[in-house]
Amino acid sequence: MIQRVQTLYMLAGVVLAVVLLFIPIAGFTLGSGEQFRYSLTDYPSFVGSGVDRGVLLTPLVATLLVAVVLLITIFLYRNRRLQRKLLLVSVVINLSTLGGVFYASDQISQLSRVVSEKAAYSLGAYIPLLILVFIVLANNGIRKDEKLIKSADRIR
Numbered sequence: 001m002i003q004r005v006q007t008l009y010m011l012a013g014v015v016l017a018v019v020l021l022f023i024p025i026a027g028f029t030l031g032s033g034e035q036f037r038y039s040l041t042d043y044p045s046f047v048g049s050g051v052d053r054g055v056l057l058t059p060l061v062a063t064l065l066v067a068v069v070l071l072i073t074i075f076l077y078r079n080r081r082l083q084r085k086l087l088l089v090s091v092v093i094n095l096s097t098l099g100g101v102f103y104a105s106d107q108i109s110q111l112s113r114v115v116s117e118k119a120a121y122s123l124g125a126y127i128p129l130l131i132l133v134f135i136v137l138a139n140n141g142i143r144k145d146e147k148l149i150k151s152a153d154r155i156r
Contacts, residue, residue, distance in 0.1 A: 006141030010070045013134040017067035020127045026105040026119035055107050059100035065093050087139045098128040
């Protein structure tokens with residue numbers, strides 16, 4: 001299980017999803033000149049500022065779902081077909097995370113009464129792209145395993 005390279009790719013995706021929960025996604029300048037950073041776990045601080053709660057919770061829930069689906073997929077190493085299907089599901093969820101991160105940051109900058117300018121995106125906004133790369137690499141590894149097993153079955 002752990003010796004397969006796609007397992008390491010999925011594990012890297014899980015680690016990046018957990019890291020995404022805690023690092024800043026965007027920075028804002030408040031009206032007083034003070035800097036504020038938005039991360040996925042900071043949504044309670046924006047609840048009363050005019051930003052819809054669903055807009056803030058969507059990237060958080062999607063990130064948690066990506067981490068859970070990838071973690072489950074790691075332990076399904078005997079069923080490669082199901083692994084590939086779950087990786088496809090995680091791609092869709094991860095794309096919603098990516099869109100949700102940028103949409104939530106944009107909504108904070110437009111609707112919040114305390115922000116004076118647009119969001120300055122930091123590294124956290126681009127981590128879903130890295131997760132997507134690791135998911136694609138894991139999918140390619142699973143596909144190579146399937147080819148190898150089919151070729152070994154032909155030889156028998």
